[in-house]
Amino acid sequence: MSDSNIPDPNTSGAPVPPRPPLPDSGAAGPSAAGPQASGAPHAGGGFFSHGSQASGQHAPGASFSGQPTAPQPDAHAPRAAEAKVGSGKIVAVLVAAAIVGAVSGLGGAAIGNDMFAANSSTSVSRGSTTVTVNDPDNVNQTTGIAAKTLPSVVTISATSSDGGGTGSGVILSSDGYIVTNTHVVTLDGASSDAALRVTTSDGRVYDAKIVGTDPIYDLAVIKLTGASGLTPITFADSSKLNVGDTTVAVGAPLGLSNTVTTGIVSALNRSIQIASSAVPDSGEQQQDQGQNGESPFQFDFGQGQERGSGSSGTISIAVIQTDAAINPGNSGGALVDDTGDLIGINVAIATAGGGSSSSSEAGSIGVGFSIPSNIVKRVTDEIIADGSASHGLLGAMVGNAADAENSTVAGALISDVTSGGAAAQAGLKAGDVVTEFDGVPVRDATDLTAQVRALAAGAKASLVYVRDGKTQSADVTLGELTE
Known part of the structure; x- marks a missing residue:
C-alpha cells in the first residue's frame, strides 16, 4: 500500500514521494515490547512497575499470537505478545514497564490540518499502522501528533526462563538504537540476558540486544539486528516545559500497541523514589538518598515471585508529572509535546488501592511520570558511546x-x-x-x-x-x- 499521502513527520505538511513496499516482518524493522510482570502483593503504597507482564515460561524468540492492527496486503502484521496484567493494587507510584499516556482536549491545530488535507483518504496507513481519519476536514491536533510519533515508537517483548512481559521503546536512530526502561529489558532485575523481540508500528519484527542499562535512572538502550530506514524521534528541550503544556503519550498499554492518549504537564520539578531489584544496594548509593537509603515505594511486575534476582535498592529520579493515561505495558514509551517532539520517557504511575494488587486494578488514575528528555538524551548518548552512563x-x-x-x-x-x-x-x-x-x-x-x-x-x-x-x-x- 502506498504511503504517498503521509507527510514527512519531520516537516509540516509537505508530502513525501511514494515509497517501495515494506519488507516482510523480520526483514528489517524494530519492534519494542518491554517486560512487565504480574505482581506479588504489596503491604502498602509505593511505586510499581506497570509494564504488561506475561506469566509463565517462554522460550527465547518464541512467536506470539494475536490479531493484526489492520489488514495490509504488503506487510506482515505483528503478533501481539501474550500478556497478563500484573497484580498491583496499591496507593503508590507504579514504575511502568512500557507506559503510554497522552493529553486530552487537543484542538484542531496546525499540525493536524497540515498532516491531513481535505483531499486525503479516510485513513493514513503505513504497513499495519493506521491512523483513522473519517472526517479529513475536521482532524485535530492529536491526530497529527499521532501520525508523526507512531513510526518512532516500538513494542518490546522480553522473555526468560522465569517468564516474560511487554513494554515500549522509542527509536533513537535509523539503524535501530532504541531507548526504553531498564526494568523492561531486565524484568525488574530478574534477568540479565532476556531474549528481546521488537515490533515496529508498521509490523516489522526484529531481534534485539542490550547495548547498556542504567538502573540509576531506569533507562536502557537496545540495538535491533539488521535494521535500517527507521524513523528516529525528534527531541524537545524539556527544560522549557510549562505546567499546563499539552502532552501525548504513545505506547502499548496492556499489550495494545500504537495506543495514543492525551493530557497536560501536571507538575514539573517532581521527584520520586522507587525500590528496584535492578540496582545494587551499595553504601555509595545510600549516600545522598536518605539516612537509610530506604523508600516507602516499590514497583513489581507481578510475577508471583520475589522481585528480581538480586538485592533490592532504591533509586530517586526527577520526573515530569502528567495526567495522560499511563497503564501497565507502557514503560519506555514516548511522552511528546504538541508538535510531536519527545519530552520524556514514560516510567511510572500512581495507583490507588492497598494490600495485594492485581494488574486489572493497577491502572491510570491520572498521575503519571516521565523521565525528562534532556536527562534521557545525556544518558543514552553515554550508553551508546561507552556502554554505561555516569551519575x-x-x-x-x-x-x-x-x-x-x-x-x-x-x-x-x-x-x-x-x-x-x-x-x-x-x-x-x-x-x-x-x-x-x-x-x-x-x-x-x-x-x-x-x-x-x-x-x-x-x-x-x-x-x-x-x-x-x-x-x-x-x-x-x-x-x-x-x-
Missing part, C-alpha cells in the same frame, strides 16, 4: 528537613558529609538544609538525590542552603556514583 555523587547523608524537630524550612537536611567528598569540598556541614540545587527547588531528600543523579560525574552545579537561619550559596563539583 553525580554529593557525598553526604541526607534526610527530610521537615521531619526534623524544630524545623522551620523544608529541604534536604544533611546529617553527615563524606571527608574529601563533593559536599565537604563545597563547605557543607551536618545540619545544613539544602533548599535549591542547580536552579531547582529542593523540598526533601528525594529531590536532592534525584537532581544530583541527573547530572554526570564531574558536573558543576550551584546550590542554596540554610545554616543557622541564614541562607547561603555554594558551588559544587560532583563526584562519581559507583556501584
Whole structure:
C-alpha cells in the first residue's frame, strides 16, 4: 500500500514521494515490547512497575499470537505478545514497564490540518499502522501528533526462563538504537540476558540486544539486528516545559500497541523514589538518598515471585508529572509535546488501592511520570558511546528537613558529609538544609538525590542552603556514583 499521502513527520505538511513496499516482518524493522510482570502483593503504597507482564515460561524468540492492527496486503502484521496484567493494587507510584499516556482536549491545530488535507483518504496507513481519519476536514491536533510519533515508537517483548512481559521503546536512530526502561529489558532485575523481540508500528519484527542499562535512572538502550530506514524521534528541550503544556503519550498499554492518549504537564520539578531489584544496594548509593537509603515505594511486575534476582535498592529520579493515561505495558514509551517532539520517557504511575494488587486494578488514575528528555538524551548518548552512563555523587547523608524537630524550612537536611567528598569540598556541614540545587527547588531528600543523579560525574552545579537561619550559596563539583 502506498504511503504517498503521509507527510514527512519531520516537516509540516509537505508530502513525501511514494515509497517501495515494506519488507516482510523480520526483514528489517524494530519492534519494542518491554517486560512487565504480574505482581506479588504489596503491604502498602509505593511505586510499581506497570509494564504488561506475561506469566509463565517462554522460550527465547518464541512467536506470539494475536490479531493484526489492520489488514495490509504488503506487510506482515505483528503478533501481539501474550500478556497478563500484573497484580498491583496499591496507593503508590507504579514504575511502568512500557507506559503510554497522552493529553486530552487537543484542538484542531496546525499540525493536524497540515498532516491531513481535505483531499486525503479516510485513513493514513503505513504497513499495519493506521491512523483513522473519517472526517479529513475536521482532524485535530492529536491526530497529527499521532501520525508523526507512531513510526518512532516500538513494542518490546522480553522473555526468560522465569517468564516474560511487554513494554515500549522509542527509536533513537535509523539503524535501530532504541531507548526504553531498564526494568523492561531486565524484568525488574530478574534477568540479565532476556531474549528481546521488537515490533515496529508498521509490523516489522526484529531481534534485539542490550547495548547498556542504567538502573540509576531506569533507562536502557537496545540495538535491533539488521535494521535500517527507521524513523528516529525528534527531541524537545524539556527544560522549557510549562505546567499546563499539552502532552501525548504513545505506547502499548496492556499489550495494545500504537495506543495514543492525551493530557497536560501536571507538575514539573517532581521527584520520586522507587525500590528496584535492578540496582545494587551499595553504601555509595545510600549516600545522598536518605539516612537509610530506604523508600516507602516499590514497583513489581507481578510475577508471583520475589522481585528480581538480586538485592533490592532504591533509586530517586526527577520526573515530569502528567495526567495522560499511563497503564501497565507502557514503560519506555514516548511522552511528546504538541508538535510531536519527545519530552520524556514514560516510567511510572500512581495507583490507588492497598494490600495485594492485581494488574486489572493497577491502572491510570491520572498521575503519571516521565523521565525528562534532556536527562534521557545525556544518558543514552553515554550508553551508546561507552556502554554505561555516569551519575553525580554529593557525598553526604541526607534526610527530610521537615521531619526534623524544630524545623522551620523544608529541604534536604544533611546529617553527615563524606571527608574529601563533593559536599565537604563545597563547605557543607551536618545540619545544613539544602533548599535549591542547580536552579531547582529542593523540598526533601528525594529531590536532592534525584537532581544530583541527573547530572554526570564531574558536573558543576550551584546550590542554596540554610545554616543557622541564614541562607547561603555554594558551588559544587560532583563526584562519581559507583556501584
